[in-house]
Amino acid sequence: MREALEGSQAIARAVALCRPQVVAAYPITPQTHIVEGLARLIADGLLAAELVSVESEFSAASVVLGAAAAGSRSYTASASQGILLMSEVLYNISGLRIPVVLTCANRAVSSPVSIWNDHQDSMAVRDSGWIQLHCADNQEAVDTTIQAFRISERTELPVMVCVDGFTLTHTLEPIDLPDAAQVDAFLPPFRFSRTLSSSAPLSQGTLVSPEFFTEMRFLQHEAFARAEKEILSADRDWAGFVGRDCGGLLRVEGDREASVAILAMGSVYGTLKDAHRSGLLGRPVRLLSLRAFRPFPAGAIREATQGLSDLIVLDRSLSPGSGGIVAHEIRSALYGMAKGPRVVNFAVGLGGRNVPGEIFREMLESLEKDPPSFSIFDLDPRKLPDPGLDAATEMPSSGPVLSPR
């Protein structure tokens, strides 16, 4: 049923529809409302799950690891520093091939402290062996959350559902929440093939010598290739229930015949689509919304970029000393492609900076001026320090021993 809901509340209700048996989380902005919502559903008797209040994100991730290993469908959520504090356990969860769903309410990473949205947090753990699916709006956040449990349990890979903090989590809008019967028909009860049990003891997470480590890593990597099919089939099957899809791995819209495309990941896509629909772009443009960042759908990207002369890739995170992270992967996917497009990479909206619809036309116009392969597009040079000031100010020295004068 369609309701006017805050994104976080809708995600909490979607999680509850998946009947998790264990929820563990530690509060952090902008994720907190999701787990608060789940805590209320449990307290009100609407969800039969064990809510474990923990003292840190490290423990939150550890609790869901153990709970899922013991056969319980388990869920957690975090953001920013919380994701970083979890990172050791995130590797453990994926290496042990334990199905878990985590919502990352995407937020910038300190320092400097920012509570606002960008993608630095999930990018910081992109190599941890988690499937990462990005949501363009709150409807996709609801639908992807439900699909995530099935994808995770079928692939035995954990799934991180990436939802832009504030921009989606704190936005109230009409959202269709499916019926419990639809979710139950789509998502069978959780059965874990290696459930820890005292009646059939087994060990997990033991020391693996060089004799077998390579094979373990191969299996983990190979599982991601199969995950592409599971992501596509989950989206297709769920669309059979609700009549809408999330674009599978990558959504292609706009002017299909255009020679220029803009690729975005997450909620900026809505503003881009609005700019296209409102005629703000000033020329035909193909629009690409990247949903799956892990597995990285190189084949789908090569197909979606056929016939392009230029591809603008938006990044909401930064690898300092290198550039935008999404664009690196896109370039790698397109390498060696006959008549592949020029890739122009713009970081935009770092730390929650507003991304207005007018900015896309400026990006398109900048293509004529031979832009660098990477730049921060919405940089305001007036806010940079004046180098003359530093040179003129003598700074006191400090340390255990004062230098003699």
Add this chain to the structure above:
Amino acid sequence: MVEIRIHGRGGQGNVLAAYLLATAAFLEGQFSQAFPSFGAERRGAPITAFVRIDGSPILRRSQITSPRYLVLADDGILRIPETLAGLSPEGAILVNSPRSPEELRKRLEVEGMTVGPAVRIETIPATRLAMEVLGRPIPNAPLLSAFLSLTGTLSTESLGRAFAGRFSGDLLQKNMSLVASGASLVAQNLWKEPIHA
């Protein structure tokens, strides 16, 4: 599309005000969107919330930089230059203030801030009303109902239904009476414009 920006201070319920307005629009069959922009949450700090209402699904998620309407939960907020930034030259401002619109215009001039001659300003003493009924300085109910009465964007009945979705019992009754009194303090449809312009 109607774009409304709400300015106030943390603790006044401004984010809730934006959510209530968007919920009322949804209940009336419109598409709507509401979201806040705040710093680290704390009482008293300036906060901004955004509301969009349209007849078709709303795709854009950028902040509202050129609103048609401003709703100010506190007349002290007028002194912050960002409050008036981007307001449409034909826009309108509803202020929670015991002062008259003329007095507020004069104060703005003294502060060196300008409001275009076509910008309309109305005030209602929403905090006083809220203190009388709720015993707390939460100006939402009278302020939102006065706004809807002035603009005719939505019915105050829909606002009442939005309140009923979040409150019950005595608190709901008190808010409903504030919805009625807020609407009665302003001239109905004074700022009326179609949503789908």
